[in-house]
Structures are given as structure tokens and as C-alpha cells.
Amino acid sequence: MKFNFSGFKETLKLFKFLVPYKAQYAVGIVMLILSTLTTLTFPVLVGEMTKVLERKSEFSLNEVALIFACILLAQGIFSYFRVLYFSRVSEKATADIRTLLYKKMISSPLSFFESNRVGDLISRLASDVSVIQNVLTTTVAELFRQVATLVLGLTYLFFVSWKLTVFMLATFPITILAAMVFGRFVRRMARKVQAVLAEANIIVDESFQSIAAVKAYTNEDLEYSRYSGKIGQVVQLSIKLAKYRGVFISFFVVGLFGGICLVIWYGGNLVLEGHLILSNLVSFLLQSLFIAGSLAGLGEIYASIQRSIGASERIFEILEDQDEIQWTNSKNGKKLEGEVHFKDIEFAYPSRPDVTVLKNIDIHIPKGQKIALVGHSGAGKSTLVQLLMRFYDLQHGQILMDGEDGAQMDIRQLRSNIAIVPQEVLLFGGSIRENIAYGKPGATYDEVIDAARRANALEFIDRFPEGMDTLVGERGVKLSGGQKQRIAIARAILKDPAILVLDEATSALDSQSEVLIQEAMLELMKDRTSIVIAHRLATIQHVDKIYVLNHGEVVESGTHDELLSYPEGIYANLVKLQFNALTAKEI
Numbered sequence: 001m002k003f004n005f006s007g008f009k010e011t012l013k014l015f016k017f018l019v020p021y022k023a024q025y026a027v028g029i030v031m032l033i034l035s036t037l038t039t040l041t042f043p044v045l046v047g048e049m050t051k052v053l054e055r056k057s058e059f060s061l062n063e064v065a066l067i068f069a070c071i072l073l074a075q076g077i078f079s080y081f082r083v084l085y086f087s088r089v090s091e092k093a094t095a096d097i098r099t100l101l102y103k104k105m106i107s108s109p110l111s112f113f114e115s116n117r118v119g120d121l122i123s124r125l126a127s128d129v130s131v132i133q134n135v136l137t138t139t140v141a142e143l144f145r146q147v148a149t150l151v152l153g154l155t156y157l158f159f160v161s162w163k164l165t166v167f168m169l170a171t172f173p174i175t176i177l178a179a180m181v182f183g184r185f186v187r188r189m190a191r192k193v194q195a196v197l198a199e200a201n202i203i204v205d206e207s208f209q210s211i212a213a214v215k216a217y218t219n220e221d222l223e224y225s226r227y228s229g230k231i232g233q234v235v236q237l238s239i240k241l242a243k244y245r246g247v248f249i250s251f252f253v254v255g256l257f258g259g260i261c262l263v264i265w266y267g268g269n270l271v272l273e274g275h276l277i278l279s280n281l282v283s284f285l286l287q288s289l290f291i292a293g294s295l296a297g298l299g300e301i302y303a304s305i306q307r308s309i310g311a312s313e314r315i316f317e318i319l320e321d322q323d324e325i326q327w328t329n330s331k332n333g334k335k336l337e338g339e340v341h342f343k344d345i346e347f348a349y350p351s352r353p354d355v356t357v358l359k360n361i362d363i364h365i366p367k368g369q370k371i372a373l374v375g376h377s378g379a380g381k382s383t384l385v386q387l388l389m390r391f392y393d394l395q396h397g398q399i400l401m402d403g404e405d406g407a408q409m410d411i412r413q414l415r416s417n418i419a420i421v422p423q424e425v426l427l428f429g430g431s432i433r434e435n436i437a438y439g440k441p442g443a444t445y446d447e448v449i450d451a452a453r454r455a456n457a458l459e460f461i462d463r464f465p466e467g468m469d470t471l472v473g474e475r476g477v478k479l480s481g482g483q484k485q486r487i488a489i490a491r492a493i494l495k496d497p498a499i500l501v502l503d504e505a506t507s508a509l510d511s512q513s514e515v516l517i518q519e520a521m522l523e524l525m526k527d528r529t530s531i532v533i534a535h536r537l538a539t540i541q542h543v544d545k546i547y548v549l550n551h552g553e554v555v556e557s558g559t560h561d562e563l564l565s566y567p568e569g570i571y572a573n574l575v576k577l578q579f580n581a582l583t584a585k586e587i
């Protein structure tokens with residue numbers, strides 16, 4: 001594995017998140033130093049105890065035991081505060097990173113969500129941040145502890161017996177380094193097993209998600225054999241892994257204990273020849289075990305830093321991306337009158353820059369007028385609305401609102417003046433009341449009720465036993481398409497915007513809810529500049545002007561009657577088609 005230095009620099013940048021908590025971090029470091037030093041005295045004390053047994057010490061056994069107890073107590077206290085302070089710092093710093101990352105993500109432009117998969121973003125917030133949480137405190141602390149143990153411990157060993165130290169260094173580190181390399185190989189294999197298991201889980205996920213299709217095609221056997229095939233692979237790989245793991249563990253045990261035996265053998269010889277006293281041999285052995293432990297620990301730290309490099313690169317990639325919203329700006333700025341002018345617009349989506357989706361668009365909507373956009377699927381109707389909301393930047397032209405260029409406006413102020421009632425209404429998990437109040441956070445109960453009444457939604461809300469507090473969304477009651485749309489209308493009424501966009505549902509509703517929705521929409525459109533994306537032409541006969549889009553261009557415009565007067569026109573044809581379809585259905 002090659003060490004990635006530029007990535008490591010990214011990881012170092014993480015430490016700026018520790019700055020607000022530097023005092024607590026410093027306390028943690030001091031506690032760490034103290035607890036490391038006390039640990040290092042253990043072998044010395046055990047040696048001293050042996051000396052007492054050899055009757056070569058100036059202390060009594062009880063005195064040494066008392067010092068031991070005091071040191072143990074101190075060690076306990078230092079460790080407690082070390083864990084406490086480091087955890088406080090790391091929890092707070094990771095919470096800061098997480099919230100900052102979420103804030104950054106949610107205020108990113110829409111195009112950001114098109115180029116990043118939601119699952120990937122969630123995993124950055126959840127697992128990548130957890131990976132670096134370790135590095136922020138534990139890894140740094142451990143690195144310090146292991147290096148200190150290694151340096152101080154070895155110095156002590158040289159001091160006790162340089163001959164035995166050289167002998168020891170020729171045995172232990174080799175075993176440990178070999179174990180580290182082998183360990184990495186085993187871990188890599190274990191990851192492979194995990195990956196195959198994940199593939200098996202994807203099969204379960206996909207087949208359960210589209211269970212209706214599986215059943216309709218009676219493909220249960222096919223799915224079963226796909227799943228059992230993958231599970232078979234998992235078993236095979238796991239058994240192979242177990243063999244390597246077995247070899248690894250026996251090698252490690254034999255190597256480690258073999259090393260200890262060799263050191264005892266050589267040390268014993270030195271004692272017999274009078275070059276070393278027994279108590280020093282005991283301290284030596286214990287200290288060597290600590291050193292072996294810290295060598296192994298360094299391997300872990302290296303792996304953890306490697307992991308964190310990838311994670312911090314993925315996090316900074318987002319943190320350092322461009323912001324859409326300046327958070328300092330107030331949300332509810334100036335209220336617009338509602339005049340809109342799409343002026344000489346040309347546009348291609350950033351993900352497909354060579355496909356011009358809109359061109360030569362010039363649409364002027366005086367304040368309070370209602371217009372409809374008509375055209376076949378893919379003509380560019382929704383794109384025009386997305387540009388109005390400034391979800392994307394224009395390549396050419398301007399959208400003027402009350403004569404002011406939308407691109408120069410504060411984006412939150414601009415959006416606070418527009419409401420959209422989308423085709424497919426998605427409700428948030430929560431009560432109906434919360435869902436309506438989403439249009440105006442902080443709205444009073446009476447305001448919500450009033451909006452629901454004006455949206456013709458109260459009649460069905462009141463029929464639920466819990467009324468406004470009925471839970472909707474994934475775990476709540478399922479509302480029909482028409483009911484959801486009326487909630488969205490109530491939400492828009494509450495927002496009370498100057499400009500309104502209605503994206504009509506493509507699927508026809510039953511005639512009763514159709515009437516209720518039409519009424520609600522008319523109520524909503526009253527005194528507002530409205531843009532209706534029309535799919536069913538019957539509903540737009542009374543708008544002030546209809547624009548027919550074809551391949552991104554306005555090809556016809558006028559009132560319903562004016563457009564019908566061109567028998568060869570696209571609009572007239574569309575009306576004819578829909579009329580035929582309707583009559584065909586009736587026949």
C-alpha cells in the first residue's frame with residue numbers, strides 16, 4: 001500500500017476542527033503522557049519486587065506493593081480523564097463536521113444532487129465521518145503513546161542490558177512485522193468476503209423492492225438460485241479465509257512465544273554468567289512485551305490513517321465545493337409584485353452541455369397574469385420553471401422579476417416569492433399540519449386550518465380520527481394523489497407567494513376530486529402571477545395566454561380560442577388528439 005502524501009495533507013486539515021476545543025484536548029494529552037509514564041514503571045516495579053525476593057532490595061515487599069498500588073490508582077485516574085476528555089473533544093468535533101457537511105450538502109445547488117448519488121452522500125455523512133472521528137483523537141493519542149513506549153522502553157532496555165536488547169531486537173520485531181504484513185493480507189481477504197456478502201444483500205434488496213414484478217413473472221426460483229449462488233461463494237471464500245487465519249494465528253503464537261523463550265534462554269545464560277541480575281531479566285521481559293504491543297499498535301495506527309485519508313478526501317471534496325446559499329442572508333426578504341420576463345433564454349443542462357434544451361425563449365408575464373405552457377413530453381416546460389427557481393444558471397439571457405435580474409437577487413429571497421405545486425407530491429414523514437406548515441414555518445394553527453379550507457383539503461382531513469395530527473409519509477396513512485395535491489395547494493396558499501407554478505398531474509383524477517382540485521387551484525391562482533404546466537388541455541382554457549413549446553422553442557402563443565383558429569397548429573392538433581382519446585374512452 002503506497003502512502004498518499006497529498007491525501008495525508010487533507011487529513012491534517014481536519015485538525016482545524018479541534019481548535020475550538022484545544023484546552024480540553026491539551027488536558028487529554030497531559031493525561032495521556034502521565035498514564036503512559038505510569039505504565040512504563042510497571043516492569044521496573046515488578047523487577048524491584050523480584051529484587052526484594054532475592055533479598056537485594058533496600059525496600060520491603062510491602063513498601064513495593066504500596067508503591068505499586070499508588071501507581072495503579074494514579075494510572076486509573078489518568079486513564080479515566082484521558083478517555084473522558086478525548087471523547088468530549090472527538091464527539092464535539094465530529095458533530096461539528098457532520099452538521100457543517102449536512103448544511104453544505106443541503107445548501108448545494110440541485111446539480112450537486114444530480115452528480116452525487118444520495119446513498120453516497122449519506123455514507124459520507126455516516127461512515128466517512130466516523131472513520132475520521134477515530135483519527136482526530138484516538139489515533140493521534142495512540143500514535144503518541146506507542147512511540148513514547150517504544151522509545152522510552154528501548155532506552156530502558158539498553159540501559160539494563162544492551163546485549164540482551166540486541167538479541168531481542170533480532171527476534172520480536174521480525175515476528176511482528178511478518179505478522180503485520182500477513183495480517184493485512186488476511187484483512188484484505190476478509191473485505192472480499194464482505195463484498196460478496198454485500199452483493200448477496202443487494203439481490204435481497206432488489207428482489208424485495210420489486211417483489212410485485214418477481215411474483216408477476218413467477219421468478220422466485222431464479223431469485224432464489226441467484227441468492228444461494230452468492231451465499232455459496234461467501235461460504236467458499238470464508239473457509240479459504242479461515243485457513244489463512246489459522247496459519248496466521250499459529251504463526252503469531254509460535255513466533256511470539258518462541259521469541260519470549262529465546263530471550264529467556266539467552267537472558268538466563270547472561271544471569272548464570274553473572275552479566276545480569278534476575279530482577280532485571282524479569283523487568284526486561286515485561287518491558288519487551290510492552291514494546292511488542294506498541295509495535296503491533298503502530299501497524300493498526302498506520303491502517304487507520306490510511307482509511308482516514310480516503311474519508312477526509314471525500315469529506316473535503318464536498319466542504320470545499322461552491323455554496324449556493326449564503327447563510328447570512330435573511331430568508332424573507334423583499335416581497336415581489338410578480339411581473340416575470342423570460343428574456344432571450346438559451347439553456348443546456350450542465351450534465352449535457354451539448355444538448356440545447358431551450359432557445360430563443362421570450363415570455364413576458366405581467367403581474368397577476370396566468371399563462372400556460374403546453375407541449376409534448378420533453379419540450380422543456382419543467383426546465384423553464386427550474387430556471388425561474390434558479391436551480392441552474394442560465395448560459396444566455398435573463399429572467400427579470402419586477403424588472404430586476406433574477407441572477408443578481410438573493411436566492412433565498414427569490415425563492416421565497418415563488419411556490420410550486422408539483423405533479424408528484426411527496427409528503428414528509430410527520431403530521432398533515434406539519435406538512436402544510438412547511439410552506440410557512442411557524443404558522444399558527446388557525447392559519448393552517450384556513451389554508452386547508454381554501455385548498456378544499458379540510459373535508460378529507462376532518463374525516464380522519466386524528467384530523468390535522470394524522471401522520472402521513474412513509475409510516476403514516478397513505479393519501480390519494482388528489483389528497484396529496486390539495487395538501488400541496490394548502491402549503492402554497494400558506495406561503496402566499498407572488499408567483500405560482502402549477503405542474504399539473506398527468507394522470508386524470510376521478511371527476512369529483514378533479515372539481516375540488518380545480519376549485520382549489522383557482523383559489524390559489526387568484527391575484528397571483530401563475531404559470532401552469534398543462535398536460536390536460538381542458539383545464540387551461542381560461543388562462544390569459546398559452547405558450548406552445550416544441551423542441552425548446554416557443555412555436556405558438558395566444559389564447560385558447562386564438563390558437564384553435566389555426567387548424568394546422570400544434571395546439572389545435574393536441575386538442576384534437578386529446579378529444580379523440582377522450583371520446584375513444586367513452587365509446
Ligand SMILES: Nc1ncnc2c1ncn2[C@@H]1O[C@H](COP(=O)(O)OP(=O)(O)OP(=O)(O)O)[C@@H](O)[C@H]1O
Binds near residue numbers: 381382384
Ligand atoms: N436534469 C437534467 N439533466 C439533463 N437533461 C435533462 C434534465 N432534466 C431534463 N432534461 C432534458 O431536457 C429536456 C426537456 O425536459 P423537461 O423536463 O423540461 O421537459 P417537459 O416538457 O417538462 O416534459 P414532461 O412533460 O415530460 O415533464 C428533455 O430532453 C430532458 O431529457
